[in-house]
Amino acid sequence: MKSIKVGLLGIGTVGSGTFNVLKRNQEEIARRAGRGIEITMVAARNTARATELTRGEVKVVNDGNLVVNDPEIDIVVELIGGYDTARDLVLKAIANGKHVVTANKALIATHGNEIFKAAQEKGVMVAFEAAVAGGIPxxxxxxxxxxxxxxxxxxxxxxxxxxxxxxxxxxxxxxxxxxxxxxxxxxxxxxxxxxxxxxxxxxxxxxxxxxxxxxxxxxxxxxxxxxxxxxxxxxxxxxxxxxxxxxxxxxxxxxxxxxxxxxxxxxxxxxxxxxxxxxxxxxxxxxxxxxxxALYYGKGAGSEPTASAVIADLVDITRLATADPEHHVPSLAFQLNAMADTPVLPMSEVVTSYYLRIRVADQAGVLADVTRILADSTISIDAMLQKEPGEGEQQTDIIMLTHQTQEKNIEAAIAKIEALSTVVGKVTKIRLEELS
Amino acid sequence: MKSIKVGLLGIGTVGSGTFNVLKRNQEEIARRAGRGIEITMVAARNTARATELTRGEVKVVNDGNLVVNDPEIDIVVELIGGYDTARDLVLKAIANGKHVVTANKALIATHGNEIFKAAQEKGVMVAFEAAVAGGIPxxxxxxxxxxxxxxxxxxxxxxxxxxxxxxxxxxxxxxxxxxxxxxxxxxxxxxxxxxxxxxxxxxxxxxxxxxxxxxxxxxxxxxxxxxxxxxxxxxxxxxxxxxxxxxxxxxxxxxxxxxxxxxxxxxxxxxxxxxxxxxxxxxxxxxxxxxxxALYYGKGAGSEPTASAVIADLVDITRLATADPEHHVPSLAFQLNAMADTPVLPMSEVVTSYYLRIRVADQAGVLADVTRILADSTISIDAMLQKEPGEGEQQTDIIMLTHQTQEKNIEAAIAKIEALSTVVGKVTKIRLEELS
Missing domain, CATH: 3.30.360.10 (Dihydrodipicolinate Reductase; domain 2)
Known part of the structure; x- marks a missing residue:
């Protein structure tokens, strides 16, 4: 069976990793994918460098449009990064009926909705395993x-x-x-x-x-x-x-x-x-x-770990390119016509626990003042740590872990604590999650 | 679009978990799969119990053949366990052109080759995520x-x-x-x-x-x-x-x-x-x-974690049932015509490190005898621990960690160590892996 032809947009760290791993493991990958997968074209600003990285085996051009418009290319891999040029070329590739693989998290997080809609209309796949946590699938x-x-x-x-x-x-x-x-x-x-x-x-x-x-x-x-x-x-x-x-x-x-x-x-x-x-x-x-x-652990960046994710997407597309477009695995897991409009909560509405570090004058009654403010706000204290002041020091740290409360509630309490004359400077607040 | 119809063979812990999760999350699952997935038939020895577990909503029969031969059923889920009956019914389901999902590790590990070959010939999928490490995909x-x-x-x-x-x-x-x-x-x-x-x-x-x-x-x-x-x-x-x-x-x-x-x-x-x-x-x-x-962590057993894997397979098949059979994801990752014949090494050929616990008489020269035997076998010692004998005790433990050596080499050395008159009983050998 004919090899799948891949065009790269950009060949930096991830691009050269993708080229090298595809080359090194080509036999193993073909045994998995059912046919060969080869990079046949690369667009790069520095064409000399791109030719060197691909050992003169691949057609190198200096304009991404030549890749997304090439009728021989089956899958376009976008590794340029950034927003505008990447978006433009990805949308053109889709319009030309090509599947797209990208490692560009910024692009997907900001223009994903538009891109997935375009892909669905053309019946092509857009895959982006490499955009999140590199080699971890x-x-x-x-x-x-x-x-x-x-x-x-x-x-x-x-x-x-x-x-x-x-x-x-x-x-x-x-x-x-x-x-x-x-x-x-x-x-x-x-x-x-x-x-x-x-x-x-x-x-x-x-x-x-x-x-x-x-x-x-x-x-x-x-x-x-x-x-x-x-x-x-x-x-x-x-x-x-x-x-x-x-x-x-x-x-x-x-x-x-x-x-x-x-x-x-x-x-x-x-x-x-x-x-x-x-x-x-x-x-x-x-x-x-x-x-x-469940926990998934691995390398989140680097040339070959990220290439591992890019190539997994290439194999997925190669294996499944013949599924009818209605039955591709949806890019965002849910079918596009079945997305929810659940709102994203503003941070002030989030409920979690907190670590507070409060710098105080080392004098009687401070702790009572602080704990009263928290009690009045119905914030319970889960643990406390008070450091003895160093010799000659007039100030010390009080550390508190709170039970769960709403962010706007702790913010209000912190404002009151900071207004105490015995409290020095700003209160340090770090959120705490039990993850259980 | 019409729901995918699933028939269960067996409804114990995993089967009832599968029924419950499919029911509870049916809307979410349909939004992902692109259509509903419903269990419409269950074969069980205890039909009264099966009817109770499925709340009377499902046709219950006492013969698995009725499930695998039912023309309405799209996917057969084998949860009987064991070898002969499971194998027989899975092969019949495949022969009838049905996709198969199984949680049966014993079946796949012993009869997998025959089953995958049959599935490929009929162009159906056999999925078994639940057979290994339960809920971990x-x-x-x-x-x-x-x-x-x-x-x-x-x-x-x-x-x-x-x-x-x-x-x-x-x-x-x-x-x-x-x-x-x-x-x-x-x-x-x-x-x-x-x-x-x-x-x-x-x-x-x-x-x-x-x-x-x-x-x-x-x-x-x-x-x-x-x-x-x-x-x-x-x-x-x-x-x-x-x-x-x-x-x-x-x-x-x-x-x-x-x-x-x-x-x-x-x-x-x-x-x-x-x-x-x-x-x-x-x-x-x-x-x-x-x-x-890379590390993957989660629950390896239990009703709903295992059901999570069974249902993931059902969704996969539902999403991709229309891919032409040449382009299904291969059950064993590699295309069946591209399998390797690399031999499995006998244990005696394996190279690894070892922990040895040697029970010895507490007298001079024992350690010298043991280390000489290891040195003669070119086995290097990486760490050692010798316990002081307890009061009145005549014997003590010597613990050694070795560098890598071949299993048959350490076995030969252990035989010589056990032959020493100062060594009591058998040497305990546990293998050691740095995993790096």
Whole structure:
């Protein structure tokens, strides 16, 4: 049978990984897919570099339009990243009746609805396993492996850069800025790390998982996004003493009122498997009503782990290209005509538990004032830690873990606590999830 | 669109879970599958009980032949277990052009080759996600999620009963027999626990995973199968002191000489995520050349977790029933005409590391004798632990961890060690895997 012909848009880290793995494992992949899969065309700005990476075996062009318009190409793989050009070329590829594979989380999280609609109208597949958690087949697990379940929540460590930084902060007791520099030196963080450390990358991925888990359109603009830049080494140490680890989690949960969609640093019990995911690794926990809790763990980034996901999509499409378009596996797990309009909850409506660090003057009555404010707001305290002030120090930290309450309720209580004359500066608030 | 009609063969724990989850989540499942999926017929020996479990909503018969021959039924779900009747009915269902879903690991591990061949000839699908690790979609991950990879090895905790027993032995320092009784009382072990505690159940599942990972026919008869009945609490304690946990692992690995296929108690470093999988939970680690290591964790048994897998297969078939038969996802991941004939290695050829516990008379020169024998066999020692004999005791334990060597080499060395006059009884040998 004729090979499937693939055209790449862009050939950076993931593109060259895809080329190399497809080449190295071509026999094994053909035995699985039922026919060969080969990259026959690559569009790249730096054509000399692209020719070098593909060892002169592939036609290299400098305009993506030549790939999406080529009648020989069966599947277009978009690895350009970013928004406008990627969107434009993906839509053109679909209009030309080509299946599309993309690793572009930003594109899917923001333009996914338009892209999936166009794909359905043309009867082609759009696959994006590589867009979330790299080599972990989490999209497939949610879209196909757990279809029996009403998904209750998904919580994931889905950004390797921040997990590497948090692991190092805990291991070495260092502050954020110091570790970020080390991460940049080692290549775990980019020169401009904003998307990673501010939680935007994780929120893109979470948006996609929420859509597949709950059958709602992608709506990145509704996500609550909070990064790790304000975390202090002392918070990690205090959390540890109370039996918790701090991770940057993406959490999406179906509640009676709507869907939570939030990325923020989170305390989780140290005994949970996901609390022990260290370094640049990713892990996602899914809770379904039938299956209970399931965890998926692996490399979330890197050339070949991401290529592993891109190629799995290529094999899926190759295996199933002959299914009639009405019976493709739906890109977003749910049939497009069966999406729900469940609203995304504003963060102020979310109910969770909290870690509070309160800097106070070391004098009698402070603790009574703080606990009275919490009691008046019907916020129960689950655990407390008060540090003895160091010699000669006039101030100390009070750490509290609260039971569940609504975000707007804790915010109101924090405002009152900060107004106390004995409280110094701002209260540090970090959310806490038992994940059980 | 017309609902997909499903007939159940057997309605025990998994069958009633499947009925209940399909019913409870029917709207969500239809939104994913593109049409309804309903159980319309059940064959059971106890028809009164079957009628009760299905609330009188389903046609109940006492002969499986009536289900597999019914022209209205699209998919037959085999939940009888065992070999002969299950095989007979599955083959009849296939001959009648019906798709088949089964949770029967024994059936697939022993008669899979015949069944998949028959299914391919008739152009129907045979799906068996529920046969391995219950609610963990590990079959799908291996068959579809990791298709880019040359799989190097798979190692899994794939029997909940034995993992529960080992967790309890470690937690409470109790011996095997005591914990087994507790497990039976709690329902974690069956009245006749032989298949679980002797490793047979794990070997059935491992056989299936090996086939999918490496593209070889199922060949349960070649598996090395060793259970946990001989494990002593002291081995668990010694392993702990050396930084290891003992788990019953199913391990399959592609080596240059052939494929390892083995189930046995195994020491693994306590820092590995899989070493921290406790109680009746299951976890599988897969190492692929592109993706690196990935771990999948969840409930491996129970009514609804297993139903979750059965229904995922039903949704897959429903979504893709219209793909032409040449383009179904192959049941064993590789196309049937592209299977490999790589041999399964006999256990004596396997290379791994070992934990040895040697009971010796407490007298000078014993250690020198033992280490000389190992050195003569070119077996290096990685770590050692010698217990001081208790007061008045004449004997003590020497614990050694070895570097990698071939199984037949360590066996020969052990025979020489056991022949020493200062060595008491048999040497305890447990295999050790770094899983890195």
């Amino acid at each position: 989490i999209i497939k697990a949610l879209r196909e492996g757990l279809t029996a379940n009403r998904i209750q929540w998904v919580a994931g460590i889905i950004n390797g850069t921040t997990n590497f930084i948090l692991s190092e902060m805990r291991d070495k007791g260092l502050d954020f800025d110091v570790v970020l520099k080390e991460a940049q030196r080692l290549g775990y963080a980019e020169a401009d790390p904003t998307f990673d450390i501010e939680g935007v990358d994780a929120a893109h991925k979470l948006t996609i998982m929420a859509s597949i888990a709950f059958g709602i359109p992608v709506q990145f603009d509704k996500a609550h996004v909070e990064g790790i830049t304000k975390l202090q080494a002392s918070d990690i140490t205090y959390a540890e003493k109370l039996g918790y680890r701090i991770k940057l989690l993406g959490i999406t949960r179906q509640t009676e009122k709507g869907i939570e969609l939030r990325v923020h640093p989170t305390l989780i019990p140290a005994s949970r498997l996901i609390a022990n995911v260290e370094g640049a690794m990713n892990a996602v926990v899914v809770r379904g009503d039938a299956v209970g809790e | 590990i079959i799908k991950a291996l068959r579809e999620g990791l298709t880019a990879n040359r799989i190097q090895w798979v190692a899994g905790i794939i029997n909940g009963t034995t993992n529960f027993i080992l967790s309890e032995m470690r937690d409470k320092g109790l011996d095997f027999d005591v914990v087994l009784k507790e497990a039976q009382r709690l329902g974690y072990a069956e009245a006749d626990p032989t298949f679980d505690i002797e490793g047979v159940d794990a070997a059935h599942k491992l056989t299936i995973m090996a086939s999918i990972a490496f593209g070889i026919p199922v060949q349960f008869d070649k598996a090395h199968v060793e259970g946990i009945t001989k494990l002593q609490a002291s081995d668990i304690t010694y392993a702990e002191k050396l930084g290891y946990r003992i788990k019953l692992l199913g391990i399959t690995r592609q080596t240059e000489k052939g494929i390892e296929l083995r189930v046995h108690p195994t020491l693994i470093p306590a820092s590995r995520l899989i070493a921290n999988v406790e109680g009746a939970m299951n976890a599988v680690v897969v190492r692929g050349d592109a993706v690196g290591e």
